[in-house]
Amino acid sequence: MKRAVVLLSGGIDSTVTLYLAKKKNFDCFCLIFDYDQRHKREIDSAKKISRFARCKYKLLRIDLPWKGSALLDRNIKIPQHYNALTLKHNNIVPSTYVPARNIIFLSFALSCAEVVGAEAIFIGAHTQDYSGYPDCRQDFFNAFNKVIEKGTKTAVEGKNIKVLIPLIDKTKSEIIKLGRGLGVPFQLTWSCYKGGKQPCGICDSCYFRQKGFEEAGLKDPLLCD
């Protein structure tokens, strides 16, 4: 059976990606990261989703003492979505960007993939309804695939590990509709950057989630009674 490492944050995108990878008959190994994110709640979601999907997972602790992000530094306010959208429009990366986060996550996934013999690393990045993070764009993933080709033992041995980004061009509503068809447990996912008891409804991540469910004509189970 083909093997894959799946980066699982506990949000909608990574969960739909996990279910897509399973649908494509990959034996999936999920990586979950605790990087002292403000919305630590997503870690519990990711664990529950892994178990629900009957996949192995590993929780890794990542130390980023220099912070440099509103998701790490409690002194920086999480921006409201309309600010974030203006920034995106002007090609300004918002304060919720975590420096080199996807590069770090992918490098651990790559290390794991080399050892467990996985041929693919799945990540749920997309560029339609997103916050304009540079490490979510197609060009970045192309460049990372080149790093794998040039810098790994697996490549020297003539084998191939590829970062796959099946959602890259999809809108949030398309992702949600796709997930619905795959039986994704949306009730277990978490998106809000603030990580409170209920979604805040005003951060970037809440905004895209709400918009996605509305456009898909579906109800978000986190907001239902």
Added chain:
Amino acid sequence: MKRAVVLLSGGIDSTVTLYLAKKKNFDCFCLIFDYDQRHKREIDSAKKISRFARCKYKLLRIDLPWKGSALLDRNIKIPQHYNALTLKHNNIVPSTYVPARNIIFLSFALSCAEVVGAEAIFIGAHTQDYSGYPDCRQDFFNAFNKVIEKGTKTAVEGKNIKVLIPLIDKTKSEIIKLGRGLGVPFQLTWSCYKGGKQPCGICDSCYFRQKGFEEAGLKDPLLCD
């Protein structure tokens, strides 16, 4: 003053690289990694070297639970240098390769560089007297620089962070002679993969170190009475 992040293992190459960066008037921030390597002793060396060079440092703990390397898995024997050299000759990566290690180290260095405003990341990789690790080659670093260009906020803002590899084409003896001229405290460095009280003298890393000192016509202070 220009800033740099320096990957410091505590061995000769990274220490000479640190001194080179200082010579080039960089304000250096050293990153030291505890990845449960067998030769943990090098961590103490790296700390001492940072202090000796009057540089700030940060020790980061990296979790690689899948291991996949003789440097991590105590059940795999550290190969003797003549085996390792045969492997290199046949383009076989030795068992001391740590999957994706330099990619992981560089990704943390990049995250740090974005936050502290460093324009360079120094790494002491070279390809003359080395073990044939693919993540030490020029092509790999070129590919990683492309990742920085495509995937960071710093690049979106029109600034540049570059991985610099000033030793890439140098032999070990050239590196040692260069270090001598820069006042490198070789007595504080550590190279042996086994990490015992004394260098084992037969691993790959000891072999290249001994050969380097011999060819440079110098005595290794670790082997002097």
